[in-house]
Amino acid sequence: MRSPCVAVVCMATWLAGCATPEYAIRQVPVPEESPSALQIERTISAYQAGQFQRQGARSIGPSERLAGFEVQPLVNRLSRVTERPSLRYRAYLLHDDDPNAAALADGRIYLTTGLLNYLARRGGQADELASVISHELAHTVAQHLVKRYRMLQQQELLMALVAAGAAVASRDAGAPMQRASRLAVNVASLLQDVANSGYSQEQELEADQLGIQYMIRAGFRPEATLELLQDFSRFEQPWPLLRTHPYSTRRQEDLQRYLTDIGYWERTQPRPQQSPSTSAQQRLTHLREIQRLYPSGSVSWQNLQRQIEALIK
Ligand SMILES: [Zn+2]
The missing domain is CATH 1.20.5 (Single alpha-helices involved in coiled-coils or other helix-helix interfaces)
Known part of the structure; x- marks a missing residue:
């Protein structure tokens, strides 16, 4: 079984020997809507849409439920908070057992039956489907x-x-x-x-970061992306290079760091039913886990150390 969405493409680009991009907070995309950019988007989209159509893809109705998900309302809710809400984002269904998703440059988003069934088996959480869709929207918005x-x-x-x-x-x-x-x-x-061709590793990491922003803005749990990536890691091929440094792990690490850098974990309130000592202990464990992602003594490492020490006192 292949891993859903972009991980397959990511693997290809990884093996192609591209330099591994550094972690960074990416800039907010400023969509270019010049005649030449729009022409490129239209031409590539027409070519790709033709391929999907030949494979039997069909549009998903505005209020149609599939595997328990209201797909198009979810696309609408997420696309409204992107930097390019003016495009017409439309969801399409492709009958394919492989869990996969793809976004076209003109706003069309294709989801496979395999993806919806896979997410339904995991509990049918809207946050998880939102995670996949927001990543795909990001490729379109950033005009990759x-x-x-x-x-x-x-x-x-x-x-x-x-x-x-x-x-x-x-x-x-x-x-x-x-x-x-x-x-x-x-x-x-x-x-x-x-x-x-697929996207570059840098573009995949940018789409992850933008996607998680869209989830937060639209009121979804960004943790759902980390949970999905955790599950994706078991799909990846046992290729020697990937075994030592799986791509999903890198994506998870980058997103963990990003959520730390934007102060997401600090803003997340402990659950009311937990006793103060339990929630402090959980927070301590979590901070220590995140701290391991940073080089010892770095600025982020020291920031986290201060938070850990404040909790221990
Ligand atoms: Zn992608």
């Missing part, structure tokens, strides 16, 4: 496919310039025409490459 297209386009341009330089050096008169026709073919294949 547009950025990927532009990056590949620059690489192509660079290669064309190198080839042009070589042609001038060899005084090949026919080369410019051949190059022009090759570039025209490249634009079409470039769009397909972007549509078929």
Whole structure:
């Protein structure tokens, strides 16, 4: 069984040997709605939507319940709190046993029956479905496919310039025409490459962080993302590299750190039925767990140490 959503893609990018991104608090995305960005989004989305349609995908009704979930109202609630609420975010269902989800650049979100059944088996918590949807929305809002297209386009341009330089050096008169026709073919294949390729690790981590922000803003429990990632880790392939450093673990660590840095844990009130000593003990255990994620003596480590010492006194 493959892990849901992006973990499959993440694994591919991991194995491709990309540098591991550093933990950072990412900037708030500022959506670009220039004609060229919109054109790229429309073209890639039309290509991807065609593929999903051929696989039998259908739209989910505005109040349709699937595996106990009200999918479209959940998409609406989350999309309203993103930096790009103007897009029309529509949910689609794809019959596939693999738990998976995908977002298109134009606001379409595809969920598999495998994903909904998997979440239903875990208790049918709306927070968990919100976690998957918010991550997918983040890819769309942050325009990851547009950025990927532009990056590949620059690489192509660079290669064309190198080839042009070589042609001038060899005084090949026919080369410019051949190059022009090759570039025209490249634009079409470039769009397909972007549509078929996954996201970079950096984009996945950014989508995690943005997604968790959307969950908090929309009133969902961000802890649901950590619980899901914990469960995803058992799906990952026993590849040697992944065995020593599973991708889900990295994603969990980054999100734990992020929730610490934004003061989420401090804001979370202890449950009323717990005695003060029990909740303090739980908080102490939790702070110590988080502290282990930071290098000893670092600023965050010291902040947490102060909180731990205050609890012990
Ligand atoms: Zn993703």
